[in-house]
Amino acid sequence: MSSLSSKHLLGIKGLSVEDIELIFSTADNFKDVLNRPMKKVPSLRDVTVANLFFENSTRTRLSFELAERRLSADVVNFAASSSSVTKGETLIDTVNNILAMKVDIIVMRHPNAGAALFLSRHVNASIVNAGDGAHEHPTQALLDAYSIREKHGEVKGKKVVIVGDILHSRVALSNIFCLQKLGAEVMVCGPTTLMPKYISSLGVKVEHDLHKALEWCDVANMLRIQLERQDIKYFPSLREYMMLYGLDKSLLNSLSKKITVMHPGPINRGVEITSDVADSDQSIILQQVENGVAIRMAVLYLLAGKVS
């Protein structure tokens, strides 16, 4: 197989296992490119990519922009806060205006779930979902699974626990889809209030005791508490959350085996994980960031091959 099954990357749900394997094997090559003296290839030199961020982002936007520039694409950036969106322009109008300037690929982050899918139905460009509300964040899930594959050799058969704010997390949902497709066992762990009601229908184990969850797993993905999405109080205090669901060094050392610790960033140090855990040799947080560029290069490269 030499191309993706879709011209968009809207979510992990729409990808086949072959698509994911293809993205991974292509990312292997881009990882090699990123470690060369010259970290740039000319593949996308006639492709223009617009990064549309209707929601704040540092890491994902920077990672996409680096990926685009290292593929030699022309890049335009758009932040909703400084655009005509604040003057009342609709999403389709905004995007069609950008496309009239001959843009081939749109990378979009939007606070509303389904925004990327909606756009893909109404505009003629390849859409890459860089996060839509609490729905999906496919490139994050791909880079997480890729990092597990890199660390453990393969994803199949691995036990991964996703800890924290599952309710508001697009990373959790995309990770569940991606890891399950690749044959991993997935558990979610967090306070009952931050657990979606029908989460077990996705085929994941549910655990509320962090110690038990960590004893079970090979890899723990510690999610950020998304205070900006929490319209009500879901737990009494961050201090209490840290005591029950935070990962510190003593808890990590008390486990019967060495687990791998991941975090999609940005870290609230001292909330989800303490600094000594984040900076320990069991953490692959910075490898995740490095792999993020390679994965996004692979996705853009494979989608650009479909742009006519």
Added chain:
Amino acid sequence: MQRRVLLDNTRFGITISRLCRQLIENHNDFSDSVIIGLQPRGIFVARRVSAELSTLFPGKKIMCGDLDVTFHRDDFRRREIVIPSATKIDFQIEDKNVILVDDVLYTGRTIRAGMDAMIDYGRPKKVELLVLVDRRYSRHLPIAPDYIGISVDTITSEKVIVNWKETEGVDEILLENRGTNY
């Protein structure tokens, strides 16, 4: 579909040996020279040549790497997407004499991409091109090989097939006619 043997197993071996000796004439003991095979099929020529050179210079490590040119191709988005192979160059090419190696030289576009890809790893002192088969009169670019295993005159409907003991079980070069496209 007709097939004709251009080089059989015996002559194949003689040709590799001859190419090695031609290389020695210009590169002495390969202290300042490296061999880079272009993926996917040029690596077989490069490895065979470097293995034979190693027997000619016992104890000397002949530097040989694999280079993938996919991301530097000029036909991206003009044909089915090409999935890259691995690049493995674990030595410096800065200020070295580089011998780029491919199996068949046809339009020259792969070599052009190969030169671009190679420059990403440093600035060589000099670059030469070794090919096992030179399909003459078919170049799209002004590229000429320095070392040639065999030159053949072909038409577009013909295809040159290089088989290797490692993958196909026999060393041979065939010319296949795939129709009457002339």
